[in-house]
Amino acid sequence: MSITVIRSGMLATIQDLGRYRYQKYGVVPGGAMDTGAARVANFLVGNAGDEAVLEVTLAGAMLLIEEDMLLAICGADMKVTASGERLPLWRPALVKAGTTIHFEACHSGCRSYLAVAGGFDVPKIMGSRSTYLRAAIGGFMGRGVKAGDQLSAGVASPLSMRMMKDWEKKRFSNVTVPSWHASHFAVADELAKPLIRAMPGTDYERFMASSQAALFSQTFRIAPQSDRMGYRLNGAETLMLDAPFEVLSEAVANGTVQVPSDGNPIVLLADRQTTGGYPRIAQVATVDLPVFAQLKPGDRFRFEAITQQQAERLYLDSERDMAILKAAIALKFN
Template structure:
């Protein structure tokens, strides 16, 4: 089975959950920006959550399917159509051979994730299939997809085959889907001003009291100069240290909020550098990083302060929800007649 890229859209890459254990050598983790949507899409087609998916940003991709295939699309609503008909999100779909999957205008969110039964078959580089664009490694030839690229699938597992068998009976037009769907994991598709929960960072006490309060009081906007490496934020009040500081570079994490000299925070994301020397005023809770990944330049949000204990509780709850999704799908598929 293969998928041909007719049009790549604004930015489409192969991603999985990231490239870890190599940060000490300066290799960035990378991986899907919205891991919740990527994992959910994999689970819906019968894969393990870490298989490679396509991350499609904002609009424009068109894909040609050469054989009947099970796929799922989660994350942003990019007005997806299959064989000319609107394709429902957050559920498995059996797509007929010869169909075109077309991603249109963005209705909500920023990044959409397409998983196929078995996962995309690209080389494993340092333990991951993810694309790191700046380093030109991983994914499909270390780059964003182009027109004419052909992506292959790995062999689907037993659960994927079972899903395909159950949906085959309903394949009348270009595709067939079940009546049920997964919850919209961590996507802020109906929030005008999303709330991003964060903990005070390791250098929080070095900032002026007014800056500490302003971080959680004011509304921020995602700047145009934002990408997978980090989101630059713009707020009415710039933040400042109480006094000049010389800081050593230290390891950074997904969601670390740094403050450069211009007083506007930067939130580090999937393609972040491995170390940073700017003061760290906050750390976004892991559970809200997928929400952050669905914001786009121009979107507005506010930070809300929480404790580390609360962040841990929220994370454990989100992992429980993912396990419940896996169990529910297994019950639906294996229990079907």
């Protein structure tokens, strides 16, 4: 099965859940910005959660489906059409050959994820199919996809084959979709007035009391100088250290909140560097990284303080929900 790229839109790259175990060599993890949406899209087409997907940023991408294909799109609240027919998000769809998929407009959020049965078949580089643009490795030839590219799907799983066989019995024009969906995982509601839960970081106590308070009380705006590497934030009050101190470069994680000398925080994200030398004032809870990844330059949000124990409980709850969804889909087509 294959897809021809007619237009790539602002940016479209092949991503999976990331390239790990190589940070000690300076290789960034990368991967999908919204791993929750990427995993759900994969589950909806019968894939394992870590198969390669197409990450579409904002809007404008257009794809031609060359063969009948099982696919799903999850993530941003985006208007997507299949040869002019509205294509529902957060549910699987059997799409006929010759159908044009158009990511038309993004109402809220920033990134959508297209999964196909079998995942996108690109070479694994250091254990991952993710694209890291700065180093030009992984994904489709180490770059974003562009017009004329042919994207191939891998071998569909037995579950994917059962799903396609079930829907092939039904009449459909361009698209056949079931009545059920997985919108429980959508982040649209959280984006209305986003609260990003975070824990005080390693260097939190080194900041002025007023800056500690400002971190969790003021509204931050995402600056234009933001990308997959990190989001730069602007607030009414800059965050300042209580006294100067020399910081050694140490490992950083997805969601680490660093504060450079100008007092404007940077939230490190998927394509972050492997180490950082700025004071770490906070760490975004893993469960809220998908919400944060759907914010875009100009959006505003606030941090909400939680403890590490609360973050762990929220993470376990979200993983339980993922396991339930995966099991429910498998049982439905057993």
